[in-house]
Amino acid sequence: MSTINETIxxxxxxxxxxxxxxxxxxxxxxGAVMAAWPFIDQMNPAADTLALASVEVDLSAIxxxxxxxxxxxxxxxFVRHRTEAEIEAARAVPMDVLVDxxxxxxxxxxxxxxxxxxxxxxxxxxxxxxxxxxxxDRGDFGGWFCPCHGSHYDTAGRIRKGPAPKNLEVPTYxxxxxxxxxxx
Amino acid sequence: xxxWNAAKPKNAVAAWVEERLPILSLVNNVVGVDTPTPRNLNxxxxxxxxxxxxxxxxxxxxxxxxxHYTPHTSLAFDSVERxxxxxxxxxxxxxxxxxxASFFFIAVYTHIFRGLYYGSYKAPRELLWxxxxxxxxxxxxxxxxxxxxxxxxxxxxxxTVITNLFSAIPVxxxxxxxxxWGGFSVDNPTxxxxxxxxxxxxxVIAGVVILHLWAKKISDSGNPLGxxxxxxxDQIPFHPFYTIKDAFGAGVFFFVFAAFIFYMPNVLGHPDxxxxxxxxxxxxxxxxxxxxxxxxxxxxxxxxxxxxPFTDIVFIPxxxxxxxxxxxxxxxxxxLPWLDTSKVRxxxxxxxxxxxxxxxVIDMFVLTVxxxxxxxxxxxxxxxxxxxxxxxxxxxxxxxxGKIEKTLPLPESIANPVVKAAE
Amino acid sequence: MKLVKNIAIALTAxxxxxxxxxxxxxxxxxxxLEWSFEGPFGQFDMQSAQRGWQVYxxxxxxxxxxxxxxxxxxxxxxxxxDMIKAWAAExxxxxxxxxxxxxxxxxxxxxxxxxxxxxxxxxxxASNGGAVPPDLSLMSKARHDGPNYIYSLxxxxxxxxxxxxxxxxxxxxxxxxxxxxxxAPPLAEGVVDxxxxxxxxxxxxxxxxxxxxxxxxxxxxxxxxxxxLKVLMFLGILTIVLYLSMKKIWKPIKSGRNVYEDK
Numbered sequence: 001m002s003t004i005n006e007t008i009x010x011x012x013x014x015x016x017x018x019x020x021x022x023x024x025x026x027x028x029x030x031g032a033v034m035a036a037w038p039f040i041d042q043m044n045p046a047a048d049t050l051a052l053a054s055v056e057v058d059l060s061a062i063x064x065x066x067x068x069x070x071x072x073x074x075x076x077x078f079v080r081h082r083t084e085a086e087i088e089a090a091r092a093v094p095m096d097v098l099v100d101x102x103x104x105x106x107x108x109x110x111x112x113x114x115x116x117x118x119x120x121x122x123x124x125x126x127x128x129x130x131x132x133x134x135x136x137d138r139g140d141f142g143g144w145f146c147p148c149h150g151s152h153y154d155t156a157g158r159i160r161k162g163p164a165p166k167n168l169e170v171p172t173y174x175x176x177x178x179x180x181x182x183x184x
Numbered sequence: 185x186x187x188w189n190a191a192k193p194k195n196a197v198a199a200w201v202e203e204r205l206p207i208l209s210l211v212n213n214v215v216g217v218d219t220p221t222p223r224n225l226n227x228x229x230x231x232x233x234x235x236x237x238x239x240x241x242x243x244x245x246x247x248x249x250x251x252h253y254t255p256h257t258s259l260a261f262d263s264v265e266r267x268x269x270x271x272x273x274x275x276x277x278x279x280x281x282x283x284x285a286s287f288f289f290i291a292v293y294t295h296i297f298r299g300l301y302y303g304s305y306k307a308p309r310e311l312l313w314x315x316x317x318x319x320x321x322x323x324x325x326x327x328x329x330x331x332x333x334x335x336x337x338x339x340x341x342x343x344t345v346i347t348n349l350f351s352a353i354p355v356x357x358x359x360x361x362x363x364x365w366g367g368f369s370v371d372n373p374t375x376x377x378x379x380x381x382x383x384x385x386x387x388v389i390a391g392v393v394i395l396h397l398w399a400k401k402i403s404d405s406g407n408p409l410g411x412x413x414x415x416x417x418d419q420i421p422f423h424p425f426y427t428i429k430d431a432f433g434a435g436v437f438f439f440v441f442a443a444f445i446f447y448m449p450n451v452l453g454h455p456d457x458x459x460x461x462x463x464x465x466x467x468x469x470x471x472x473x474x475x476x477x478x479x480x481x482x483x484x485x486x487x488x489x490x491x492x493p494f495t496d497i498v499f500i501p502x503x504x505x506x507x508x509x510x511x512x513x514x515x516x517x518x519x520l521p522w523l524d525t526s527k528v529r530x531x532x533x534x535x536x537x538x539x540x541x542x543x544x545v546i547d548m549f550v551l552t553v554x555x556x557x558x559x560x561x562x563x564x565x566x567x568x569x570x571x572x573x574x575x576x577x578x579x580x581x582x583x584x585x586g587k588i589e590k591t592l593p594l595p596e597s598i599a600n601p602v603v604k605a606a607e
Numbered sequence: 608m609k610l611v612k613n614i615a616i617a618l619t620a621x622x623x624x625x626x627x628x629x630x631x632x633x634x635x636x637x638x639x640l641e642w643s644f645e646g647p648f649g650q651f652d653m654q655s656a657q658r659g660w661q662v663y664x665x666x667x668x669x670x671x672x673x674x675x676x677x678x679x680x681x682x683x684x685x686x687x688x689d690m691i692k693a694w695a696a697e698x699x700x701x702x703x704x705x706x707x708x709x710x711x712x713x714x715x716x717x718x719x720x721x722x723x724x725x726x727x728x729x730x731x732x733a734s735n736g737g738a739v740p741p742d743l744s745l746m747s748k749a750r751h752d753g754p755n756y757i758y759s760l761x762x763x764x765x766x767x768x769x770x771x772x773x774x775x776x777x778x779x780x781x782x783x784x785x786x787x788x789x790x791a792p793p794l795a796e797g798v799v800d801x802x803x804x805x806x807x808x809x810x811x812x813x814x815x816x817x818x819x820x821x822x823x824x825x826x827x828x829x830x831x832x833x834x835x836l837k838v839l840m841f842l843g844i845l846t847i848v849l850y851l852s853m854k855k856i857w858k859p860i861k862s863g864r865n866v867y868e869d870k
Binding site for chain 1: 244245248251252266270271428
């Protein structure tokens with residue numbers, strides 16, 4: 001009976017490659033692909049999730065040398081009010097010792113050098129580094145220290161030692177006024 | 185009886201797989217080129233594959249909805265509204281799933297009544313038929329539990345009424361209801377287990393569908409003439425002939441399905457289910473989804489006890505009798521292969537049977553109407569008559585008719601009438 | 608499409624759903640109006656919906672919550688972001704707790720739900736003579752023939768017939784199941800001063816509020832109509848092509864060919 005297949009193939013060969021059948025199969029295929037899109041796109045962030053994409057932070061409550069953790073898009077954001085000494089330390093670092101070369105000036109906003117805003121997510125494997133709360137281990141460079149695999153960040157949030165490949169990410173943010181910061 | 189043919193793919197990779205796991209042969213032998221199928225199947229035979237397609241639509245859309253749905257009494261309704269408003273294409277997927285249930289039932293009911301008319305349940309297809317009954321029962325359970333999940337007023341009160349059916353069982357009834365609820369009323373534990381089972385059962389259905397197809401392969405498809413295949417001339421390969429016919433049928437069916445999804449998505453639903461469930465307030469009228477109405481009518485048609493007349497002695501109270509009647513109305517299908525005593529399969533050659541069958545179809549529509557009405561005025565009587573005919577058809581008419589009916593002469597073979605018609 | 612719709616309506620009627628759901632309290636059948644959102648090309652009338660929002664905000668929201676409606680949704684009605692922010696900021700919302708553990712208040716933001724007039728159903732009942740004003744988010748879908756029902760209810764207040772006994776504090780409305788409704792006639796002429804200068808008659812305000820509430824109940828209606836047209840056109844053409852393909856494949860069978868033996 002396996003010859004039947006071939007029989008049909010042989011005899012209807014011309015018919016089977018008929019434009020009509022190709023069009024039918026093609027259209028059905030295209031339809032299936034288009035129908036798949038809503039089922040994939042539903043996994044993207046929903047409208048309510050996107051609407052929560054920005055938060056405002058009151059800066060007046062953060063004293064010099066202090067830092068806070070803000071929850072933004074489900075992730076921690078470190079907002080640090082740096083001391084003059086910390087800014088100096090960050091600016092004094094020569095570029096060639098850095099893993100991910102970026103001057104401190106590019107990591108803060110002009111005129112707001114005292115405010116460092118970074119995502120509190122270690123660029124190695126996503127843990128939250130220590131160093132925001134008072135008494136935390138700030139690592140060898142006075143910034144943050146990730147306890148998971150020992151990554152050390154400096155006072156500009158740059159990776160200095162350990163397995164993390166990149167500096168702590170700087171999110172999009174803007175100063176609404178002198179005391180209000182909007183993240184996102 | 186069907187024979188099994190090994191596929192011999194030309195493609196090297198396909199051949200390598202085939203040698204180790206003959207999956208291609210499996211498909212080929214059930215719905216492929218190696219599936220000899222009667223050449224005279226009409227459009228009523230499309231509804232089996234349509235039901236299969238709807239099962240796929242329901243499983244895919246359902247799995248996706250479960251990614252956003254929360255099975256908790258205080259969050260379920262809100263999570264459904266979030267799907268409708270905020271989730272990307274959530275409205276589309278939910279309307280697809282809600283209307284998909286209705287279209288699944290449309291396909292399956294048509295498939296069942298095709299079988300009833302053409303005698304698809306008769307030897308050697310008894311098990312094929314009985315597996316179909318099992319699928320239908322599983323579908324009813326799945327659809328019922330799915331309707332509870334949005335946690336609207338109809339969800340809640342439908343769940344309350346239907347679970348209370350079990351309280352009619354003597355002695356242990358109340359305990360069974362408490363067990364089903366996981367509490368003393370329909371509440372969060374009930375919602376949780378319904379969600380769990382609503383997710384599980386479709387996959388059980390898919391499993392039974394595979395058995396159903398296997399049984400179809402073994403006993404071959406029936407056909408509108410109801411006579412056995414006698415030679416190659418009576419048959420054609422399933423693929424490409426019935427695959428393209430099924431594809432065309434699916435195009436028509438999905439067109440109507442899409443018209444409902446996009447232009448009247450709530451016509452088949454009930455407005456009360458857009459009111460969050462309130463255990464303190466029962467809606468003015470509780471109506472099941474349309475596909476349950478005939479059986480709901482049978483349940484409500486029994487309003488009398490069975491006992492010794494003119495005494496207070498009752499053997500079976502009305503409530504229990506109604507519940508028994510409802511379950512019996514579906515379970516009777518399991519015995520159909522033996523209840524119908526006619527040697528002729530197809531209704532085409534049974535002139536008297538055709539009338540009784542027509543009345544059965546009308547009866548189902550009447551019972552559907554009765555199930556949606558309040559049990560007042562003339563409706564309980566109509567329901568009772570409809571129920572009486574329903575059972576008479578299966579338990580009295582079919583057994584007797586097979587013995588006394590004078591059937592028409594059967595054609596010589598499937599190929600002959602087809603050839604004649606074409607000439 | 609009209610035909611399909613009519614068939615479907617006839618079928619549902621035959622199946623008894625339409626009749627069954629309407630048995631409650633023998634209320635008067637709603638007036639039948641024409642709405643811009645009906646039919647396969649139906650859309651929301653933005654001007655009307657904006658006026659409806661004004662009516663809801665100034666009148667309805669004193670008693671009725673709208674818990675699935677966020678300020679950000681106003682963008683769909685054609686409002687600019689600045690305006691939406693300003694409106695949201697007019698309201699105070701509670702967001703989490705402060706460092707002392709007390710509820711923290713802040714001005715509303717676009718992502719917030721429109722604030723409910725009462726903190727819970729008990730408070731709502733206490734302020735409204737024991738009846739809880741229902742949430743209006745889904746009202747247009749949660750009643751049979753919803754849009755017409757809402758319009759009829761809002762404009763249908765009249766004096767109770769002599770033989771109809773009215774409980775204290777209730778108003779007579781023939782469109783409400785049972786006839787006695789706890790809500791006093793809410794939309795007296797001129798109760799709202801329309802920004803666009805439209806005369807605020809009771810009928811006009813009722814129409815506008817129906818337009819707004821139907822948007823809130825079914826915000827994706829226009830997307831649905833647009834996508835449906837494309838899908839139906841695609842399926843229609845696909846089905847025709849499949850039909851022609853089928854006819855061609857079946858041609859030899861129809862002429863009696865034996866696939867297995869004939870050469």
